[in-house]
Amino acid sequence: MSDPLAMTASLVLPASRRAELAELLATHRERLLRMVRFRMDRRLAGRLDPEDVLQEAFVQADQRIEHFPQGSDDESGGLSAFIWLRLIVEQTLIDVHRRHLGAQRRDAGREVSLAKPASPVATSQSIAGRLVGAITSPSQAALRSEREAQLAATLAKLSDLDQEVLALRHFEQLSNSEVAAVLGIETKAASIRYVRALKRLKELLTESGGLSYA
Amino acid sequence: MREPLELLADEFVTERRRGASISVEAYADAHPDLADEIRELFPLIDTLESASTHDEQAAPLATFKRPERLGDIEIVRELGRGGMGIVYEGVQSKLGRKVAVKVLPQQTLFDQRRLERFEREARTAGSLTHPHIVPIYSVGHAEGLHYLVMPLVEGVGLDHLLTAVAEGATEVRIASGLPLAVPAHNSAEYWKLAAQLALGAAEALAAAHQHGTLHRDIKPANLLVDRHGAAWVTDFGLAKAMQGDDLSRSGELVGTLRYMAPEQFRGECTPQSDLYALGLTLFEVLTLRPAFPQEQPSEAIRAITQQSVPAPRSINPAIPRDWETLVLKLAAREPQDRYASAELLVADLRRMIAGEAIQARPLRPMERGARWAKRNPLVAGLGFALVLVSVAAVMVTAALLRPPPIEQLAPPSPGGESDFAEPRLRPPLGPPGRGPGPWRGPPNQRPRNGPRQGRPPGELPPRPPQPV
Numbered sequence: 001m002s003d004p005l006a007m008t009a010s011l012v013l014p015a016s017r018r019a020e021l022a023e024l025l026a027t028h029r030e031r032l033l034r035m036v037r038f039r040m041d042r043r044l045a046g047r048l049d050p051e052d053v054l055q056e057a058f059v060q061a062d063q064r065i066e067h068f069p070q071g072s073d074d075e076s077g078g079l080s081a082f083i084w085l086r087l088i089v090e091q092t093l094i095d096v097h098r099r100h101l102g103a104q105r106r107d108a109g110r111e112v113s114l115a116k117p118a119s120p121v122a123t124s125q126s127i128a129g130r131l132v133g134a135i136t137s138p139s140q141a142a143l144r145s146e147r148e149a150q151l152a153a154t155l156a157k158l159s160d161l162d163q164e165v166l167a168l169r170h171f172e173q174l175s176n177s178e179v180a181a182v183l184g185i186e187t188k189a190a191s192i193r194y195v196r197a198l199k200r201l202k203e204l205l206t207e208s209g210g211l212s213y214a
Numbered sequence: 215m216r217e218p219l220e221l222l223a224d225e226f227v228t229e230r231r232r233g234a235s236i237s238v239e240a241y242a243d244a245h246p247d248l249a250d251e252i253r254e255l256f257p258l259i260d261t262l263e264s265a266s267t268h269d270e271q272a273a274p275l276a277t278f279k280r281p282e283r284l285g286d287i288e289i290v291r292e293l294g295r296g297g298m299g300i301v302y303e304g305v306q307s308k309l310g311r312k313v314a315v316k317v318l319p320q321q322t323l324f325d326q327r328r329l330e331r332f333e334r335e336a337r338t339a340g341s342l343t344h345p346h347i348v349p350i351y352s353v354g355h356a357e358g359l360h361y362l363v364m365p366l367v368e369g370v371g372l373d374h375l376l377t378a379v380a381e382g383a384t385e386v387r388i389a390s391g392l393p394l395a396v397p398a399h400n401s402a403e404y405w406k407l408a409a410q411l412a413l414g415a416a417e418a419l420a421a422a423h424q425h426g427t428l429h430r431d432i433k434p435a436n437l438l439v440d441r442h443g444a445a446w447v448t449d450f451g452l453a454k455a456m457q458g459d460d461l462s463r464s465g466e467l468v469g470t471l472r473y474m475a476p477e478q479f480r481g482e483c484t485p486q487s488d489l490y491a492l493g494l495t496l497f498e499v500l501t502l503r504p505a506f507p508q509e510q511p512s513e514a515i516r517a518i519t520q521q522s523v524p525a526p527r528s529i530n531p532a533i534p535r536d537w538e539t540l541v542l543k544l545a546a547r548e549p550q551d552r553y554a555s556a557e558l559l560v561a562d563l564r565r566m567i568a569g570e571a572i573q574a575r576p577l578r579p580m581e582r583g584a585r586w587a588k589r590n591p592l593v594a595g596l597g598f599a600l601v602l603v604s605v606a607a608v609m610v611t612a613a614l615l616r617p618p619p620i621e622q623l624a625p626p627s628p629g630g631e632s633d634f635a636e637p638r639l640r641p642p643l644g645p646p647g648r649g650p651g652p653w654r655g656p657p658n659q660r661p662r663n664g665p666r667q668g669r670p671p672g673e674l675p676p677r678p679p680q681p682v
Binding site for chain 1: 259262
C-alpha cells in the first residue's frame with residue numbers, strides 16, 4: 001500500500017471486491033504463511049520475517065485486484081481465488097529471493113544438483129531443510145528426526161512432480177482439488193499422483209534399507 | 215473419482231492436524247480391504263506431517279527472544295536450553311524470591327487435552343517434597359508461553375560438571391556466577407563426591423517411587439550439583455508430561471535415548487528403569503564417557519537392547535571395585551537383576567560410604583535362574599544346565615575377587631595406578647571425523663538448528679531452495 005499510484009488504481013474498484021479479497025486473505029493466511037516459511041531460502045531465515053513477505057504479497061494482490069477471480073464465494077470460484085492468491089505469493093517470494101540473494105544465486109545453483117524443479121521455488125531443498133530437525137529430549141522425537149533425515153535424502157530421489165505433490169499436500173496443507181488446480185491436472189489425476197508418490201517414496205525407503213516405518 | 219486410499223489419507227491427515235488421537239491400526243481395522251496399504255503408507259504420512267511442523271516448533275526456540283516478564287516473574291537472564299525448553303533465572307517480584315523458569319517449546323502443547331495432561335503431570339511431580347528433588351512451584355502460561363516455576367538451585371548440571379572434570383578444570387561457574395571446586399578425576403575426593411551425588415539421587419528416587427512417581431528421564435543433565443556437592447534431581451515426570459500422543463503401534467517411549475532402559479523400548483517403565491538410568495549416569499561419572507556412545511538413535515537402541523554395559527574398570531582401572539559392582543547391578547539388562555528398590559540402593563551406598571561391604575554381587579545366580587525358569591518354563595529345561603555352569607563360574611570368580619571395602623580401595627590420587635590410568639580417561643571426543651563426541655558442552659552451547667553432528671553418508675545437509 002506504500003505506492004500511492006497503486007492505491008488510486010485500486011480505489012476505483014468496487015468496495016465489495018476488496019472486502020472479498022480481505023476475507024480470502026484472512027481465510028488462507030495460515031496456509032500461505034506455511035508456504036512462505038517452507039519455500040523461503042534458509043539463508044534468509046534469520047533476516048526476513050515470513051510475515052513481511054506475506055504482507056508484500058498482499059499489497060501485490062491488492063494492486064492486481066482487477067484480476068481477482070470473480071465469484072470467490074462459490075466453491076469453484078473460491079478455489080481459483082485461492083490459487084490466484086497463492087500464485088501471487090509465489091511470485092513475491094521469487095522477487096524477494098532475487099532481491100536478497102541475487103549475487104549468491106550462482107552459489108545456490110552449484111549446490112542444487114537436481115533437475116529443474118516443477119515449481120519455480122524449489123521443493124526438494126525445502127523438504128530436506130525442514131526434515132533435518134533438532135533432536136529433542138523425548139527419544140521418540142530423536143528417532144523421528146533420524147527417520148526424517150533419512151526421509152529427506154530419499155525424497156530428493158523422487159521425481160520433481162512426486163516431490164511437489166507431497167510438498168503441496170503435507171507442507172503447504174493443500175487439499176486434493178487445490179493440488180490439482182496448482183498443477184493444472186484433474187482431481188482424479190491428482191489423487192492418483194499422490195498415492196503413487198507415497199508408494200514410490202516407500203519403495204525407495206525400503207530399497208535403501210531404511211528404518212521400518214511401521 | 216478420487217482414489218479410495220487418498221480419501222482415507224485425507225481424513226487421517228485432517229484428524230491428525232486437528233489434534234485428534236488417531237491410530238494407524240484403527241484405520242487399518244476399519245478398512246480391511248486397504249489395511250495393508252494403510253499400514254504401509256500411513257506411518258510415512260505421519261512422518262511427513264510431523265516433519266512439516268518441525269520447523270515451527272524448532273524455530274521459535276532458536277530465535278526466541280527472552281521475555282521481559284512472565285506473569286509476576288521478572289526474567290533476569292538465560293541459564294540454558296535443551297530439548298525440554300529454555301531455562302531462565304527470574305525473580306518473583308511479590309515474594310522477592312529467585313526462581314528458575316522453564317519455558318517449554320512452543321507448539322508442544324498445542325491442544326487443550328495435552329495441555330491439561332501436562333499440567334496434571336507437572337502438579338503430581340511437583341508435589342514431591344524431598345531435600346534432593348527440585349520441586350515445581352507452579353505451572354503458568356502468559357503471552358502464549360507455557361512455563362514451570364521452580365526454585366533456583368545454585369548449582370550446575372552434572373553433565374556440565376563432568377565435562378569440566380574431563381577437561382581437567384579445577385572449578386566450574388554455577389548459575390550465580392560463583393565458582394564450584396571440581397575434584398580431579400580418580401582422586402579420593404572425586405569418589406566421595408560421586409558417592410554423595412549417587413546417594414542424593416537414590417534417596418530422591420526412593421521417595422518418588424514411594425509416592426508412585428517415576429522420573430523416566432534420569433540423565434546427567436537432570437541432576438544438578440549444588441555448591442555443597444549435593445544432588446538435586448530435576449524434571450521429575452516431565453518426560454511423561456511432555457510426551458506426545460503416540461500414533462504408531464510402538465509402546466510408550468519417553469526419556470533420553472542414551473539412558474533409557476532396554477525394557478522401555480518394549481513400552482515398560484518401572485522403578486527399575488529409573489535405577490538403570492541412574493546406573494548409566496553413574497557409569498559416566500566413573501568413566502567420563504557414556505556407556506553407549508552411539509550417535510545414531512537406531513544404533514544406540516540396538517546397542518542398549520542387545521549389548522551389556524561394559525565393565526567400568528575395563529575403561530578406567532582406577533575405579534574402586536565396589537563402584538563397578540554397584541553400577542553394573544544398576545545397569546543390568548534384565549530389570550530383576552537390578553536392585554529391587556531404590557531403598558536397597560540407598561542402603562548399599564550408605565555401606566559403601568561407611569567403608570562397609572556392599573551387598574551387591576556381580577550376580578545372584580540361584581535366584582536369577584529360578585525366576586527365569588518360572589518365566590520361561592519351556593526354554594528353561596534346555597538352558598538351565600548351561601546357565602548353571604556359567605553362574606557357578608561367576609560365583610567362584612566373585613568369591614575370589616570379593617573386594618575389600620571402598621576406603622581401602624581408594625587409589626592414591628597422585629602417582630601410582632591413577633597415573634597409569636590417566637591416558638585412557640580422556641576418550642577421544644567421539645569417533646574420528648565426527649565432530650564433538652559424547653561430551654556435549656553445557657546445554658546452552660549446543661546448536662539447535664545447525665546441521666546435526668555425525669550425519670551419515672548419503673544424508674542431505676539442509677540446502678536452500680533454488681531461486682529462479
